[in-house]
Amino acid sequence: MVSTESAAANELLAVRAAELYYEENKTQDEIGAILRVTRWKVGRLLAQARERGIIRIEIVHPRARRLALERELGARYGLKDAIVVPAPVDEVELQARVAEAAADYLVSVRPVPRLLGVSWGRTLHQVAEALPVGWATAVNVVQINGGVSLSKRPGTAASTAVMIAQKAGGQATLLPSPAILERLETKKAIESDRTVGGVVQMARGAAAYLFSAGVADTSSVHVDSGYLTADDIGELRERGAVGDVIGRYITADGTIADPELDARTLGLGLEELREATTSILVIGGEAKHAVARAIVTHGLCSVIVTDEHTARALLDDLDGHDSGADLRVEPAGHHATPSEGSSS
Amino acid sequence: MVSTESAAANELLAVRAAELYYEENKTQDEIGAILRVTRWKVGRLLAQARERGIIRIEIVHPRARRLALERELGARYGLKDAIVVPAPVDEVELQARVAEAAADYLVSVRPVPRLLGVSWGRTLHQVAEALPVGWATAVNVVQINGGVSLSKRPGTAASTAVMIAQKAGGQATLLPSPAILERLETKKAIESDRTVGGVVQMARGAAAYLFSAGVADTSSVHVDSGYLTADDIGELRERGAVGDVIGRYITADGTIADPELDARTLGLGLEELREATTSILVIGGEAKHAVARAIVTHGLCSVIVTDEHTARALLDDLDGHDSGADLRVEPAGHHATPSEGSSS
DNA sequence: CGGTCGGATGCTCATGTGAGCAGGCGCGCA
DNA sequence: TGCGCGCCTGCTCACATGAGCATCCGACCG
Numbered sequence: 001m002v003s004t005e006s007a008a009a010n011e012l013l014a015v016r017a018a019e020l021y022y023e024e025n026k027t028q029d030e031i032g033a034i035l036r037v038t039r040w041k042v043g044r045l046l047a048q049a050r051e052r053g054i055i056r057i058e059i060v061h062p063r064a065r066r067l068a069l070e071r072e073l074g075a076r077y078g079l080k081d082a083i084v085v086p087a088p089v090d091e092v093e094l095q096a097r098v099a100e101a102a103a104d105y106l107v108s109v110r111p112v113p114r115l116l117g118v119s120w121g122r123t124l125h126q127v128a129e130a131l132p133v134g135w136a137t138a139v140n141v142v143q144i145n146g147g148v149s150l151s152k153r154p155g156t157a158a159s160t161a162v163m164i165a166q167k168a169g170g171q172a173t174l175l176p177s178p179a180i181l182e183r184l185e186t187k188k189a190i191e192s193d194r195t196v197g198g199v200v201q202m203a204r205g206a207a208a209y210l211f212s213a214g215v216a217d218t219s220s221v222h223v224d225s226g227y228l229t230a231d232d233i234g235e236l237r238e239r240g241a242v243g244d245v246i247g248r249y250i251t252a253d254g255t256i257a258d259p260e261l262d263a264r265t266l267g268l269g270l271e272e273l274r275e276a277t278t279s280i281l282v283i284g285g286e287a288k289h290a291v292a293r294a295i296v297t298h299g300l301c302s303v304i305v306t307d308e309h310t311a312r313a314l315l316d317d318l319d320g321h322d323s324g325a326d327l328r329v330e331p332a333g334h335h336a337t338p339s340e341g342s343s344s
Numbered sequence: 345m346v347s348t349e350s351a352a353a354n355e356l357l358a359v360r361a362a363e364l365y366y367e368e369n370k371t372q373d374e375i376g377a378i379l380r381v382t383r384w385k386v387g388r389l390l391a392q393a394r395e396r397g398i399i400r401i402e403i404v405h406p407r408a409r410r411l412a413l414e415r416e417l418g419a420r421y422g423l424k425d426a427i428v429v430p431a432p433v434d435e436v437e438l439q440a441r442v443a444e445a446a447a448d449y450l451v452s453v454r455p456v457p458r459l460l461g462v463s464w465g466r467t468l469h470q471v472a473e474a475l476p477v478g479w480a481t482a483v484n485v486v487q488i489n490g491g492v493s494l495s496k497r498p499g500t501a502a503s504t505a506v507m508i509a510q511k512a513g514g515q516a517t518l519l520p521s522p523a524i525l526e527r528l529e530t531k532k533a534i535e536s537d538r539t540v541g542g543v544v545q546m547a548r549g550a551a552a553y554l555f556s557a558g559v560a561d562t563s564s565v566h567v568d569s570g571y572l573t574a575d576d577i578g579e580l581r582e583r584g585a586v587g588d589v590i591g592r593y594i595t596a597d598g599t600i601a602d603p604e605l606d607a608r609t610l611g612l613g614l615e616e617l618r619e620a621t622t623s624i625l626v627i628g629g630e631a632k633h634a635v636a637r638a639i640v641t642h643g644l645c646s647v648i649v650t651d652e653h654t655a656r657a658l659l660d661d662l663d664g665h666d667s668g669a670d671l672r673v674e675p676a677g678h679h680a681t682p683s684e685g686s687s688s
Numbered sequence: 689c690g691g692t693c694g695g696a697t698g699c700t701c702a703t704g705t706g707a708g709c710a711g712g713c714g715c716g717c718a
Numbered sequence: 719t720g721c722g723c724g725c726c727t728g729c730t731c732a733c734a735t736g737a738g739c740a741t742c743c744g745a746c747c748g
Contacts, residue, residue: 015405022401023411027734040698043736049403057366058400059393061359067367371704384728387706690748697742704735712727718720 014049017042022055062088062097063104069311073296073304076315080278080302081105087307091285094307098284099126102210102305107135109208109278117144117206117268119246120160121221123282124212128163141165141172144203144211145246145267146179164210175199179247180227181264191266203268208278211301213291216241216249216257236261243291245270245300252290254298274299281305289313358393361386366399406432406441407448413655417640417648420659424622424646425449431651435629438651442628443470446554446649451479453552453622461488461550461612463590464504465565467626468556472507485509485516488547488555489590489611490523508554519543523591524571525608535610547612552622555645557635560585560593560601580605587635589614589644596634598642617644624649633657 016035020026021042028046032039049055066084073082083105085097106127116139118124143161158174165172177196181187190196214220216236222228222244228236241249241257247265249257256262256270273279281301283292292310295301306314360379364370365386372390376383393399410428417426427449429441450471460483462468487505502518509516521540525531534540558564560580566572566588572580585593585601591609593601600606600614617623625645627636636654639645650658 011405012407015403015407016409018403019409019411022403029734038698039735041696044696047736054403054405056402056404058402059359059362059366059398060400061355061398063356063359065360065363067363373704382728383705385726388726391706691746692748693744693746695743695745697740699739699741700737701739702735702737704733706733707731709729710727711729713725714723715725716721716723718722 010045010048011052011054013037014045014052015054017045018049018055021046063100065101066308066311069308069315072315073311077296077304078299079296079304082303082311083305084308084311085284085306087284087309094284095123095126096130098282098305098307099123100130102127102280102282103130103132103135105280105303105305106131106210109280111207112136113139113207113278115140115142115202115206116164117142117203117209117211118161118164119143119145119209119211119267120147120158121212121214123284124210125160127210127282128160128167131164131167133167134169136168136170138170139165139168140170141168142199142203142206143173143175144206144209146175146177146265173199173202175203175267177266178227179222179225179265179267180261181266184260184264187264187266196266200267204272206276208280209268209273209276210280210282211246211273212282213288213295214244215287215291216243217287220244222247232261242294243288245291245295246273250291250294250298252294254294254300270300273301276302278302284310286310354389354392355396355398357381358389358396359398361389362393362399365390407444409445410652410655413652413659416659417655421640421648422643423640423648426647426655427649428652428655429628429650431628431653438628439467439470440474442626442649442651443467444474446471446624446626447474447476447479449624449647449649450475450554453624455551456480457483457551457622459484459486459546459550460508461486461547461553461555462505462508463487463489463553463555463611464491464502465556465558467628468554469504471554471626472504472511475508475511477511478513480512480514482514483509483512484514485512486543486547486550487517487519488550488553490519490521490609517543517546519547519611521610522571523566523569523609523611524605525610528604528608531608531610540610544611548616550620552624553612553617553620554624554626555590555617556626557632557639558588559631559635560587561631564588566591576605586638587632589635589639590617594635594638594642596638598638598644614644618642620646622646626650628654630654 013035017031020031020034021028026034028042029039032042035042037045046055064086066086069084070082073079073084083101085101087094088097118141120143141161141164143158147158158172161174162172175196176199177190181190191200214222216233218230218233220228220233223230223233236249236257239257240251240253242252243250247267248262248270250270251257279301280303281292281295282305283295284305284307286309289310292304292306293314296304296314357379361375364375364378365372370378372386373383376386379386381389390399408430410430413428414426417423417428427445429445431438432441462485464487485505485508487502491502502516505518506516519540520543521534525534535544558566560577562574562577564572564577567574567577580593580601583601584595584597586596587593591611592606592614594614595601623645624647625636625639626649627639628649628651630653633654636648636650637658640648640658
């Protein structure tokens with residue numbers, strides 16, 4: 001077969017052309033002279049080499065992004081925006097990068113929200129730290145779910161909201177209440193208290209929300225903080241909980257795992273999150289793929305900031321995961337992205 | 345320090361620009377619009393990103409080459425040509441690629457040698473196999489050092505020369521003699537035999553030589569073939585031998601390790617190799633760095649075909665090299681390579 | 689044997705891109 | 719404060735490049 005033979009020869013030519021073009025910075029014309037082909041053919045060889053993946057261009061930088069994945073994610077789940085950072089091998093580094101990216105994104109959000117609702121946790125704390133002083137002017141911050149001032153961990157809950165507000169020269173309004181109350185009556189009582197209910201009311205009016213999610217396991221801050229026991233987590237998992245969003249445990253279906261527990265959970269509800277125009281989910285790492293999937297497939301966020309592994313996991317279709325999305329992978333992104341990207 | 349801050353900002357801009365340019369195929373003008381800078385600045389950011397190594401362009405293909413290393417090698421050792429292939433993790437694969445590259449090179453040698461002198465060994469056998477049928481027309485081949493027809497290995501010695509000749513539609517002239525004789529007298533006697541001496545004489549007239557080199561250890565084909573014992577190798581190593589070239593063991597200084605042994609070695613001498621206009625060394629793999637160095641530093645080859653690790657080892661300067669390798673790695677290559685490469 | 693089709697080839701032309709240069713800006717130094 | 723000095727900016731212009739098109743060649747089929 002002559003065609004096979006010439007195809008192989010062409011591929012070799014393409015490799016030589018690519019070397020001369022990308023490594024030696026020669027012009028296509030010069031390459032043509034060297035390889036004894038016309039410069040147009042050189043151009044075609046190079047195009048071919050790029051298509052076939054012979055040439056790999058990679059941007060190696062901690063702040064690099066994965067725009068292709070961002071587009072795919074956004075298109076697949078109808079997000080307003082998606083930010084995907086390359087995943088380093090180191091989990092700690094990964095969390096740092098995601099947080100940094102979230103901070104970058106927050107800075108660039110337009111219009112600048114006058115009031116920003118935030119949850120708390122390890123991730124959000126890192127985001128707060130990554131924000132530059134003066135990242136915005138006069139942005140007030142309100143805490144959207146009950147928090148742990150009692151935690152032994154340095155700077156959780158309150159300090160996160162405060163730091164974000166401070167760095168924007170705004171006021172922070174905290175939610176002075178536990179995340180989960182032991183008795184429903186207590187929760188109702190505390191909720192009706194002006195200082196608590198008022199904050200929740202204020203949170204409902206936030207122009208944007210910034211939140212993360214936790215995994216339903218014993219490493220959760222809820223266990224650390226004493227709101228839940230290992231047994232509680234065990235039961236939640238039996239009910240299909242994959243993780244929590246602003247304190248509320250959800251299943252892969254995006255439904256509340258334990259309504260009774262949820263009723264005792266104080267703060268913004270999932271509906272408010274779903275209906276918000278800007279709700280930014282910051283989430284990264286292997287362990288959180290399941291929660292992340294639950295959140296994006298059920299419209300609980302309009303923006304996601306994550307790492308490329310999580311992004312790919314979200315785009316990979318898992319054939320059989322009961323109840324929920326039954327996604328099917330499309331070959332590749334031929335999405336003719338008509339709109340210009342946003343995020344600068 | 346304002347400069348630090350703006351430099352960091354610039355770097356981020358460069359990263360964003362690179363992403364949009366290389367991953368999204370946007371024009372510099374478009375990128376300028378997105379990042380709110382002029383298109384000239386975008387051009388400069390991209391140039392900066394390339395310089396700083398933020399953008400990594402790699403050509404992933406088994407037949408790819410390392411032109412930069414080739415140029416450096418050629419310049420450093422005054423070679424006519426150097427062929428460097430990327431090194432895969434797998435040693436077997438590496439040998440295959442080097443052999444393939446050597447075959448490619450041989451095909452492209454101009455003027456086409458009417459008579460080609462070849463040695464034998466595992467490497468050269470692979471080269472012979474990698475040559476396409478009809479790689480040249482009417483190229484005759486002559487064996488340049490004594491060979492093992494007796495070896496248990498399939499297709500060594502004779503078959504290598506024969507295969508190369510056959511594929512070029514030429515005649516192969518073999519050297520019907522052992523590589524190393526036990527007694528000097530025997531060697532002299534056999535050498536003076538017309539059928540042997542004539543071949544050696546013919547070999548001296550070859551227009552080009554193709555050869556590899558062996559390591560001075562017990563895995564050598566010389567040991568396998570029974571020409572040398574493990575003890576012989578031990579003694580050679582004590583005398584500083586790093587390996588053999590067409591059957592002759594040399595030290596890192598490029599001198600004959602054991603003159604007495606060498607006198608009993610039949611075939612072309614090192615001087616003939618050194619003075620040849622085209623002598624192509626095919627060598628790859630970790631173990632052969634020392635021999636390779638001895639060969640190139642002492643002008644025994646005019647062309648080298650190797651892998652990138654070997655190439656880098658050859659370019660790394662070792663301060664004190666007294667026979668035993670005592671390598672010292674230098675930070676990186678800032679070697680200004682002034683001359684344009686040759687190899688087509 | 690002649691017709692037709694698909695893919696590759698070499699071209700024209702519009703656009704994209706890099707080199708080189710004048711001006712401006714901020715910094716350091718007196 | 720005033721005066722260079724060097725770096726950065728935005729520009730012109732020449733060149734490199736990719737899109738689109740007419741043509742050619744070989745393969746396949748009636």
